[in-house]
Amino acid sequence: MKMERDNQEFCVTNRCSLGKYLKNQDGAVLILSLVMLAIMSILGAMALSTSTTDLKISSNYRASQEAFYSAERAVEYAMTNGAIYSSIGTGEYLLDGDNADITVGSGGLKLGSQSKVKYLTSGALPPGSGSDPTYFQSRYYFISVTAEGPKNSAARLESQVARIVPK
Numbered sequence: 001m002k003m004e005r006d007n008q009e010f011c012v013t014n015r016c017s018l019g020k021y022l023k024n025q026d027g028a029v030l031i032l033s034l035v036m037l038a039i040m041s042i043l044g045a046m047a048l049s050t051s052t053t054d055l056k057i058s059s060n061y062r063a064s065q066e067a068f069y070s071a072e073r074a075v076e077y078a079m080t081n082g083a084i085y086s087s088i089g090t091g092e093y094l095l096d097g098d099n100a101d102i103t104v105g106s107g108g109l110k111l112g113s114q115s116k117v118k119y120l121t122s123g124a125l126p127p128g129s130g131s132d133p134t135y136f137q138s139r140y141y142f143i144s145v146t147a148e149g150p151k152n153s154a155a156r157l158e159s160q161v162a163r164i165v166p167k
Contacts, residue, residue: 059151063149063150064155066149066153067147067149067153067155068155070147070148070149071145071146071147071155071156071157072157073147074109074145075143075145075157077095078117078145078161079159079161084117085141088117088141089119090119091118091119092116092117093117093118094114094115094116095109095116095145096109096115108148109145109146109147109148110146110147110154113145113146114144115145115146115147116144117141117142118141118142118143118144119140120140120141120142120160121140122137122138122139122140123137123138123140124138125137125138125162125164126138129164131164134167135167136167137165137166137167138162138163138164138165139162140161140162141162141163142158142160143159143160143161144158145157145158
């Protein structure tokens with residue numbers, strides 16, 4: 001009881017009341033601003049992390065695409081270069097990465113890989129070739145290339161090709 005009376009006396013002498021303290025909102029704006037700043041900082045950090053991850057993904061995708069295009073170019077080169085097929089006989093021909101026609105951008109054949117054109121067999125013409133089977137036959141070849149691109153990316157392609165030759 002004495003404490004309550006002392007409190008009342010303090011409030012009377014200093015003109016205070018409990019309601020006045022509860023209605024005072026002087027620091028509320030500061031607290032609200034700090035909470036909003038913390039939330040915005042977290043959102044900004046999440047957005048930055050997401051965009052950094054997206055940049056890494058797109059960079060890796062580009063590197064793998066460049067390796068794939070190099071491998072695709074090597075297969076195209078092996079399919080269209082007649083010198084390969086005239087020198088291969090019934091063996092295999094190793095493709096080297098020194099040929100400027102095979103490189104695409106900074107990618108090219110992977111050094112030390114067994115990129116090659118290998119003779120498979122001779123046989124009948126493929127259906128729909130339009131050639132006379134009494135005068136022509138097909139020689140079938142297997143093409144296997146491994147190409148590399150930036151950031152140690154690599155792509156391996158395999159293809160079969162039939163070359164129509166006179167009997």
